[in-house]
Amino acid sequence: MASALQVVSSRSALLILREAFYGTTRFDDFAERVGISQPVAAARLRELVGDGLLEREPYREPGQRTRMAYRLTAKGAELLPVLVALMQWGDRWLAPDGPPVVLKHRGCGETVRAELRCDAGHATAAADCELAVGPGRRQATGQRIGPVPPEE
Amino acid sequence: MASALQVVSSRSALLILREAFYGTTRFDDFAERVGISQPVAAARLRELVGDGLLEREPYREPGQRTRMAYRLTAKGAELLPVLVALMQWGDRWLAPDGPPVVLKHRGCGETVRAELRCDAGHATAAADCELAVGPGRRQATGQRIGPVPPEE
Numbered sequence: 443m444a445s446a447l448q449v450v451s452s453r454s455a456l457l458i459l460r461e462a463f464y465g466t467t468r469f470d471d472f473a474e475r476v477g478i479s480q481p482v483a484a485a486r487l488r489e490l491v492g493d494g495l496l497e498r499e500p501y502r503e504p505g506q507r508t509r510m511a512y513r514l515t516a517k518g519a520e521l522l523p524v525l526v527a528l529m530q531w532g533d534r535w536l537a538p539d540g541p542p543v544v545l546k547h548r549g550c551g552e553t554v555r556a557e558l559r560c561d562a563g564h565a566t567a568a569a570d571c572e573l574a575v576g577p578g579r580r581q582a583t584g585q586r587i588g589p590v591p592p593e594e
Numbered sequence: 595m596a597s598a599l600q601v602v603s604s605r606s607a608l609l610i611l612r613e614a615f616y617g618t619t620r621f622d623d624f625a626e627r628v629g630i631s632q633p634v635a636a637a638r639l640r641e642l643v644g645d646g647l648l649e650r651e652p653y654r655e656p657g658q659r660t661r662m663a664y665r666l667t668a669k670g671a672e673l674l675p676v677l678v679a680l681m682q683w684g685d686r687w688l689a690p691d692g693p694p695v696v697l698k699h700r701g702c703g704e705t706v707r708a709e710l711r712c713d714a715g716h717a718t719a720a721a722d723c724e725l726a727v728g729p730g731r732r733q734a735t736g737q738r739i740g741p742v743p744p745e746e
Contacts (some may be wrong), residue, residue: 443683443684446680446684446687447680448654452603456599457599494648514598520683520686521679522723523679524708525676526710528602529595530597531676532595532596536644537730539729542730543726544727544728545719547712547722548723548724549722550712552712555643556675556708557709557711558674558675558706559709560698560699560701560702560705561705564704568671568674571698571699572700575690575696576685576689577691577694578691
């Protein structure tokens with residue numbers, strides 16, 4: 443998670459990715475819709491391309507010079523659960539007027555949510571999670587996850 | 595989502611929340627485990643308490659003065675899907691040696707993941723999502739979500 447945060451830790455990077463999910467592809471639109479200056483947008487887009495989350499693709503409109511469109515790569519597109527989880531947390535805790543935007547399943551029209559589920563298919567609450575050492579871990583751990591009772 | 599990012603946009607804030615999920619409660623442990631200086635840890639913990647994600651609770655060990663423990667509130671604990679989604683994205687794209695830590699369902703031992711699912715129970719891919727206007731939206735939208743085909 444720490445290395446994931448090195449890639450997507452800045453607020454403007456996540457907002458650019460959100461716009462890319464919404465279908466934005468043009469430099470000017472990213473800057474305007476995220477509400478950042480053009481130099482900041484340029485720096486952030488360059489980083490996101492460098493980290494492999496967006497890719498550049500030339501396009502040309504009649505009578506104009508060739509410009510670059512920015513599109514999500516597979517690596518970038520797989521961040522959608524992070525964005526949806528952030529969105530629903532913000533909707534629940536920070537949106538007194540209700541959510542500004544709702545994500546719907548195109549097939550059935552129901553609201554889409556990010557939820558925790560184990561590979562056996564059980565919906566999993568925070569208190570039902572525990573940590574185990576993975577293959578990439580140098581140092582063992584075995585702590586609980588979730589709000590910790592006072593006596594611990 | 596933009597307001598959610600105002601609360602949790604900094605890398606150290608998210609790493610502190612992760613430690614809180616792992617069971618860390620003491621000031622010194624947060625600073626050490628996140629790898630930040632004590633002044634930075636103090637500032638970040640103060641913000642997280644101010645935003646209602648952590649709460650302070652006095653504790654006392656024999657022969658020592660009263661100190662403060664930091665625990666997740668319900669608002670903070672509901673960020674777990676964001677952290678799990680970040681973790682699994684990092685594991686997939688940035689961890690060549692495999693995941694350092696795996697989250698298990700205490701009941702059955704299976705790996706826990708953050709996944710997108712609609713209220714009708716369908717697992718939902720990015721390309722199957724579409725945006726709809728919510729009650730808190732001032733301005734209408736109706737764009738697609740997901741990697742956008744070149745002709746758009």
